[in-house]
Amino acid sequence: MEFKFFYHFGNFLLMLKGMFSRPENMKMYWKQFMQQCVDIGVGSFGIVFIISLFMGGVTTLQTAYQLVSPIIPKSTIAQVVRDTIILEFAPTLTSIVLAGVVGSKIASELGNMRISEQIDALEIMGINTKGYLIAPKILAAVLMIPVLVAIAGFLGIWGGKEAGELSGVLSGEQFMQGLRQEFKAYNVFFAMAKSYTFGFIIASVSAYYGYNVTGGALEIGKASTTAVVVSCVLVLFMDYALTAILL
Amino acid sequence: MIELKDIRKSFGDKEILKGVSTTMEPGKVNLIIGASGSGKTVLMKCIVGLMGVDSGKVLYDNQDFTSMDDKEKKGIRQEIGMLFQGSALFDSMTVEQNVMFPLEMFGAGTHKEKKARVDECLERVQLKEAAKKYPAEISGGMKKRVGIARAIVLNPKYLFCDEPNSGLDPQTSLLIDKLITELTKEYNITTVINTHDMNTVMESGDHIVYMYQGQKQWEGSNKDIVFSKDQKLNDFIFASEFLREAKEMRQLEMFKDGKWRDQLKKEQDGK
Numbered sequence: 001m002e003f004k005f006f007y008h009f010g011n012f013l014l015m016l017k018g019m020f021s022r023p024e025n026m027k028m029y030w031k032q033f034m035q036q037c038v039d040i041g042v043g044s045f046g047i048v049f050i051i052s053l054f055m056g057g058v059t060t061l062q063t064a065y066q067l068v069s070p071i072i073p074k075s076t077i078a079q080v081v082r083d084t085i086i087l088e089f090a091p092t093l094t095s096i097v098l099a100g101v102v103g104s105k106i107a108s109e110l111g112n113m114r115i116s117e118q119i120d121a122l123e124i125m126g127i128n129t130k131g132y133l134i135a136p137k138i139l140a141a142v143l144m145i146p147v148l149v150a151i152a153g154f155l156g157i158w159g160g161k162e163a164g165e166l167s168g169v170l171s172g173e174q175f176m177q178g179l180r181q182e183f184k185a186y187n188v189f190f191a192m193a194k195s196y197t198f199g200f201i202i203a204s205v206s207a208y209y210g211y212n213v214t215g216g217a218l219e220i221g222k223a224s225t226t227a228v229v230v231s232c233v234l235v236l237f238m239d240y241a242l243t244a245i246l247l
Numbered sequence: 248m249i250e251l252k253d254i255r256k257s258f259g260d261k262e263i264l265k266g267v268s269t270t271m272e273p274g275k276v277n278l279i280i281g282a283s284g285s286g287k288t289v290l291m292k293c294i295v296g297l298m299g300v301d302s303g304k305v306l307y308d309n310q311d312f313t314s315m316d317d318k319e320k321k322g323i324r325q326e327i328g329m330l331f332q333g334s335a336l337f338d339s340m341t342v343e344q345n346v347m348f349p350l351e352m353f354g355a356g357t358h359k360e361k362k363a364r365v366d367e368c369l370e371r372v373q374l375k376e377a378a379k380k381y382p383a384e385i386s387g388g389m390k391k392r393v394g395i396a397r398a399i400v401l402n403p404k405y406l407f408c409d410e411p412n413s414g415l416d417p418q419t420s421l422l423i424d425k426l427i428t429e430l431t432k433e434y435n436i437t438t439v440i441n442t443h444d445m446n447t448v449m450e451s452g453d454h455i456v457y458m459y460q461g462q463k464q465w466e467g468s469n470k471d472i473v474f475s476k477d478q479k480l481n482d483f484i485f486a487s488e489f490l491r492e493a494k495e496m497r498q499l500e501m502f503k504d505g506k507w508r509d510q511l512k513k514e515q516d517g518k
Contacts, residue, residue, distance in 0.1 A: 025353070117335035118338075121335040125324065125352065126321040126322075126324035
């Protein structure tokens with residue numbers, strides 16, 4: 001299968017450029033933005049909640065399984081869980097899941113609008129469809145995904161603490177003590193920097209594939225799958241790049 | 248008035264429009280007819296600007312639409328209403344919200360005034376009772392009528408309809424034709440319909456452009472289309488067995504000045 005990198009990258013940049021024009025009616029754009037915030041933020045909260053809790057719990061149990069030396073204090077488990085969740089699991093794992101949930105939704109929604117001529121209908125009315133349909137989605141994702149990542153971080157650590165207590169690996173006090181050991185606020189900045197980047201990737205890549213669908217229902221499914229796959233690959237690539245640059 | 252001057256459009260090596268020139272008459276129902284693949288949909292998309300042209304000009308009241316920048320095009324587009332083949336209603340909005348949308352985006356006035364205009368348009372297409380329903384809950388014919396209501400809500404100067412009868416039963420199809428024709432006269436709109444429905448041709452075609460393989464093959468009105476000597480046009484309009492038989496039986500005089508309608512009415516009354 002031929003993958004025209006420069007063709008897609010050029011079109012992607014043109015799409016982003018096309019978003020910047022004066023809104024026809026700021027109130028309608030704001031309404032659209034708020035709707036997207038609800039769809040992306042509130043709509044994905046449930047899955048983020050479940051994943052984060054189990055992610056934290058599993059991390060605690062696996063860390064405890066590996067740190068078997070009697071000279072390592074139990075609180076170190078919490079320290080490792082905290083840093084693993086803040087640095088990697090909360091931003092990256094949550095974003096990978098959101099690439100599936102939010103990315104496929106954006107791609108299929110725009111793809112369906114394209115196939116059913118709804119985008120043409122908006123164009124005929126004189127509306128900048130890139131500005132009205134895509135920009136609010138990207139802005140909402142860039143705003144809401146870091147919020148979800150922050151929530152995932154808290155929930156993950158809380159899940160880790162609960163799992164530690166339930167399994168008897170370490171007590172709540174030991175866990176809280178470990179959380180406070182050598183805490184670096186920079187790690188939170190790093191996690192947020194990653195989540196802003198991932199939020200942009202997920203929404204913009206999915207919007208690009210959805211907006212440019214041609215054909216029928218089959219192509220909407222294909223575009224949706226491609227959007228998720230490309231988003232995930234780019235998220236992982238940027239994860240590595242940002243880690244190499246910022247840490 | 249919309250003027251087309253030598254419109255050409257190709258996709259790759261294939262030339263779809265081979266220099267189409269015509270004038271869409273103001274305040275009348277203009278039809279673009281032709282077989283599937285003749286280029287009529289591409290022509291309509293070029294006229295409304297959904298597709299760029301390779302060469303040629305589209306003039307709206309002597310303003311060259313093809314050379315306008317996006318900002319200038321927006322001005323013209325706000326004078327255009329369009330009914331799409333699949334209606335293109337917004338799935339997440341009710342019928343009322345669909346019709347309200349252009350008004351909310353561009354219309355001036357209070358919410359009450361906008362609501363009154365929406366009610367007026369829905370009343371005009373006889374859909375007031377469906378105002379709170381979603382597109383998925385209404386029939387194809389109703390969707391077309393909502394599409395028409397949305398297209399006329401901003402009082403457009405130009406109305407474009409892409410195959411307004413596709414997927415409709417003959418009765419609903421006639422209803423839609425009648426509605427479009429009435430609205431054209433009522434609001435003095437320049438209407439352009441893209442169709443291959445012969446009922447529409449005979450009922451509504453004030454001005455007809457017949458497209459054949461990307462070119463304008465014939466131009467005239469519904470009064471003289473059946474008497475045309477153009478072989479390709481005849482092959483197209485007499486593709487129906489019924490019309491071919493009527494032609495063979497030399498009954499075509501019926502079509503003159505709408506006599507066939509009187510004849511049909513007599514037959515129906517007789518039953």
